[in-house]
Amino acid sequence: MRGIFIVFEGIDGCGKSTQLSALRERLRSLGVEPLVIREPGGTPVGEQIREILLERPLEMEPLTELLLYEASRSELTRKILRPALEAGHVVLADRFAMASLAYQGYGRGLDLTLVQQCNTIATEGIEPSMTIILDIPVAVAFARKKKAFDRLERAPSEFHERVRQGYRELAQKTPRSILLDGTRPAAELAEQIWKAVRPFFQF
Ligand code: TMP
Numbered sequence: 001m002r003g004i005f006i007v008f009e010g011i012d013g014c015g016k017s018t019q020l021s022a023l024r025e026r027l028r029s030l031g032v033e034p035l036v037i038r039e040p041g042g043t044p045v046g047e048q049i050r051e052i053l054l055e056r057p058l059e060m061e062p063l064t065e066l067l068l069y070e071a072s073r074s075e076l077t078r079k080i081l082r083p084a085l086e087a088g089h090v091v092l093a094d095r096f097a098m099a100s101l102a103y104q105g106y107g108r109g110l111d112l113t114l115v116q117q118c119n120t121i122a123t124e125g126i127e128p129s130m131t132i133i134l135d136i137p138v139a140v141a142f143a144r145k146k147k148a149f150d151r152l153e154r155a156p157s158e159f160h161e162r163v164r165q166g167y168r169e170l171a172q173k174t175p176r177s178i179l180l181d182g183t184r185p186a187a188e189l190a191e192q193i194w195k196a197v198r199p200f201f202q203f
Contacts (some may be wrong), residue, residue: 003085003089005091008093008094010136013141015136016134017094030203038094040053053069055151057151062109070121071122106163107166133170136183
């Protein structure tokens, strides 16, 4: 595929949305208008699934949770992501399939092979050009949060510790990924991210 696909990952409150915006602005200043997507969501069905997953106080089985994330991902992949990459666009994503491995696999305890299989179905095998993982202690991340907590954020801190550990392991296992210290100043992180993604562009 002709496009460039850059994914931001990390526990809630790690600063990925701030860094995604910084990269978008930098690309814009160089004349590139990236397409920004987020998971779960990004399509009409995906946004409804997002509400079920995050906004409603529902109790659900870990497998149900996984399949809802995958349903949102499948819709986003077919309707938006694949067409954009085939057309040669730059796509920046606030989370993608690695989040299901970290949250539903390491966090909820679902079998990682099962999660990977579901990811492959939902993504049609599309993989990021680069995944940027921001690593930060759970206590620091949660101290930063200003908005009301959603359903996942209300999970106990041990859950978020497992997710963080999961991301650290996934960073080691995943080609074309980097783990950065999310406690560093935002401007410094933005430079590190730029260094990592710049080779994909011909500036
Ligand atoms: P966010 O948009 O604030 O990052 O919220 C998304 C939440 O959903 C966040 O708590 C992480 C969680 N999540 C999963 O548990 N599995 C997934 O596959 C994805 C994409 C997100």
